[in-house]
Amino acid sequence: MDSCEGIEKLLSLLKDMPHLALVITLRGEERPAQVRWTRPFLAPLKLLTLEDACHTFFDIAEDIHDSNEVDRLLSFTDNMPLAIDLMAHLVDYEGVLSRWEVLWPEIKSGAINPTVWITSSPDAQDLLNLLAIPPDGILELELLQSKLPIENLLGWKATLLRASLATIDVRGRLKKRGT
Incomplete structure (x- = not known):
């Protein structure tokens, strides 16, 4: 199941929960299926000057x-x-x-x-490869104590999170997305 399909399935489950309102932001204009969206739709973000x-x-x-x-x-x-x-x-x-x-x-x-x-950055790739190894993920403290030869380790962690290549689970453990 691809990530779009998984998100649509999750949203279809959430839509029936009473007293739950969601605000969803999208990179594009295509809305996830299986959900009836309130109208009027908000206009897409404008480009900045x-x-x-x-x-x-x-x-x-x-x-x-x-x-x-x-x-x-x-x-x-x-x-x-x-x-x-x-x-x-x-x-x-x-x-x-x-x-x-x-x-x-x-x-x-x-x-x-x-x-x-x-x-394509060797440091980002090294961190991403490292995150794929432990099935439970890695705590930030463990990353810092590991003394990995990766410059700006926390910066690359943030970059991988922002790019949705990594995720933090409910226990606060950093994992490669999909593992």
């Missing part, structure tokens, strides 16, 4: 980056809030701009998924 995109970026990544590089990075986001958030969290890693410039045409055309770019 360039000025607001810059403010958002610097609120997340801090004002320590070369403005020319930031302008080039933001040009790839089409001023979409989610894309700006992802870029701002990844900008501290070496080679972000050069890798994005190479992958962007393929991402824009739909040929590859943006998560491929995230996992």
Whole structure:
């Protein structure tokens, strides 16, 4: 069962619960099936202005980056809030701009998924591979005490969570999604 199908099945179970209201955010405009959505539908988020995109970026990544590089990075986001958030969290890693410039045409055309770019970092891939090993996952404290040779371990943890490549279960254990 793919993740979309699983989410739709979960939502279909939740819809019949009395006194439960859900607010769902989506990356696209296609709503999950099997649920009758209230109307009117809220309009999709608007793209940010360039000025607001810059403010958002610097609120997340801090004002320590070369403005020319930031302008080039933001040009790839089409001023979409989610894309700006992802870029701002990844900008501290070496080679972000050069890798994005190479992958962007393929991402824009739909040929590859943006998560491929995230996992093209050896540190992100190492952490993701590590998370697949223990069936119970790993506590953040265990990660920190492990002394893994991964720079900015908690940053990559956050990136994997944001990209839905990892998840934290009800016991607070970090796991590779799908394990």
